[in-house]
Amino acid sequence: MKSSKLLLIGILIFPWLTVPFLGKSSFKRYLPASIFIVIFTKALDLFGEKKKWWRFYKGIPPFDSMDFFNFGPYFVSGLWMLKMTYGNFKLFIISDTILHILFTFVGLKYLKRYKIAALVKMTKIQYLFVSTLRGLIFYGFQYLNDLLQKNRS
Template identity: 30%
Template sequence: MKKYPERLMAILSLLSLLFMNKKQLLRFLPSGIFISLILCVESILADAYHYWRVPGGKKREASVNLSFIFGPFFTGTLWIFHLTYGKFFRYLLANSLMDFLLAYPIAFFFQKKKLFKLLKFQPPYMFGVSMIWAVVIYGYQMLIEKTDSKKEPSEFH
C-alpha cells in the first residue's frame, strides 16, 4: 500500500461509512453517486485541458483520480449531508471548510508527495468549483427528497 497511498485513503474513507446509519446512507447515496459521476467527467476534462497531472502514466492517473472520487469525495459528501442536511447555512459552512482544506493544505501536501501536480486547476479555482458543486448537489438532494415525499407510503416498502 505504500506504493499506492491513494488506495489506502479510499479504503479508509469507505470504511468510515460503517459508522453511518443505513437509512441515512441510502437517503444520501443518490447525491454521492451524482457528484461522483460529475467528478469522473471533470477528471476526463482535466486530462484534456491539463488541469492537473499525475505522474506515472494513464493507469496511475486513473487510480489516483478514482481513489479520490470514490474515496474521500464520495464518503465526504455522504457524511456532510448526514451531519448538515436541512440546515443549508451549516451545510455551506462545512463544505467551505472542507473545500478550503482540500484546495490549499491538502493539495499542497499531495503535490509535495508527488501524488499529483496542479496545472491550470489552481487552489482558488478548485475551491470555487467545489463550492458550486456543493450547491448543485444540495439542490439535487432537495429534488430527490421532494420527489420521494410525493410517493405513496406503500411505494417505500
C-alpha cells in the same frame, strides 16, 4: 513510488471504515446524491485534465490517482456531509467551504508531493470556486431527490 501506492490504497479504504456508523437509513437516503457527485466529479476530472487545469498521476491500473479520492474520501465524506448538515443549508455551505479550503490549501500540497495530482493551469482560488460550485450541485441534487421521493409517496 511504493509509498504513493500504499497511500492511495489507504485513501480508498479508510473512509469506508466509517460507513457502518452512518446508519442504514442515512446511507440509503444519501447514496444517490453521492453516486451522482462522484460521476459528475469524474466527468469534471476528465474535462479539467483535457483543458490542462490539473494533472493526475498514474494510480494503480486501471485507475488514475483521483479515482481513489473519488471512490474513497469524496464519496464517503459526501454521505457524512449530508447526514450532518442536510436541511440546514447555511451549515452545509460553511462546512463544505471549510473542507474545500483545507483540501485546496493544505491537501493539494501533499498530492503534489506524493505525485498523485497537481494544479497546472488553474489557480487555487479557481479550484476552490469549482469545488464550491460542485458542492452546491451536490446539495441541489439531494434536494431534488427528496422532492421526488415526497411526490412519489
